[in-house]
Amino acid sequence: MSWSAPVALTGVSLLAASAVTPASVIPESTQQAIGYPTLFLLVLAGALVPVIPTGALVSSAAVVAVHRTAPFSLAMVFVTASLAAFLGDAALYWLGRRGLKSKNGSRWLEAIRSRAPEDRLEQAQEKLAAHGVAVLVLSRLVPAGRIPVMLACLLAEWPMRRFARGNFPACLAWAVTYQLIGILGGSLFDEPWQGVLAAVVLTVLISAVPAVVRRVR
Numbered sequence: 001m002s003w004s005a006p007v008a009l010t011g012v013s014l015l016a017a018s019a020v021t022p023a024s025v026i027p028e029s030t031q032q033a034i035g036y037p038t039l040f041l042l043v044l045a046g047a048l049v050p051v052i053p054t055g056a057l058v059s060s061a062a063v064v065a066v067h068r069t070a071p072f073s074l075a076m077v078f079v080t081a082s083l084a085a086f087l088g089d090a091a092l093y094w095l096g097r098r099g100l101k102s103k104n105g106s107r108w109l110e111a112i113r114s115r116a117p118e119d120r121l122e123q124a125q126e127k128l129a130a131h132g133v134a135v136l137v138l139s140r141l142v143p144a145g146r147i148p149v150m151l152a153c154l155l156a157e158w159p160m161r162r163f164a165r166g167n168f169p170a171c172l173a174w175a176v177t178y179q180l181i182g183i184l185g186g187s188l189f190d191e192p193w194q195g196v197l198a199a200v201v202l203t204v205l206i207s208a209v210p211a212v213v214r215r216v217r
Contacts, residue, residue: 035061036076040084047088050115050147054085055178059199062182067192074179082175085140089150089167096154109154116148124152136166140174178203 039061046052058081065073092108099109116124127135128149139149153163181202185195 035064036080039077040080043081043084044088047085048092050111053200053203054081055174055181056200056203057081058175058178059182059185059203060196062179063186063192063195063199066183066186066195074183077182078175078179081179082171085171085174086164086168089146089171090160090164093150093154093163093167094160096150097160100154100157112147112151112154116151120144120148121151124148125155128152128156133162133166136163137170137173140170141177 039057042052042057043054046054046057058077061077061081062074065077092112095106095108096112099106124135124139124145136149136153139145150163182195182199185199185202186192187195189195189198
């Protein structure tokens, strides 16, 4: 998974380049034709490889969309990000289920386990048993909460249909949250690259809070 960090940095760099490139050099239609598929692929990859900062990508894309004149840019960012996140989660869950049924497991299942500390997994299992689908819906809004809850669903042997029913609104809420961060950043600064920088810094800080709290404890 060592390739994930360069991929994430490349994605943010592409969005930042789009933010500072004048429309007279690259038409908006061309930027959108490249930007939306790129955002989709990066968020999809981030769902499968849980170390790519997909929240920062969505926020950066929202900043760029705020400064575009084309209609429905923000709506396209929302649809692209939420759909990619949903499909990526579904694919990872399906791979995890295959790993549970396999005698030798799978590297995908091991990757999920390695990203779910034992204490977080126990908390996720307790909350999942008590509150069911509601915990899954909220899991994407909690930094580092998606993988422990997904693993808890796998160990509870939730069928794919039940997982997808709870994960769909979770992905919608996640896309809205990080898009709002990007809209805020894009509205506060006149230059798009400034908004992208602010959005990336904010999303990285939000993601780092749980790790810092656990270390302090």
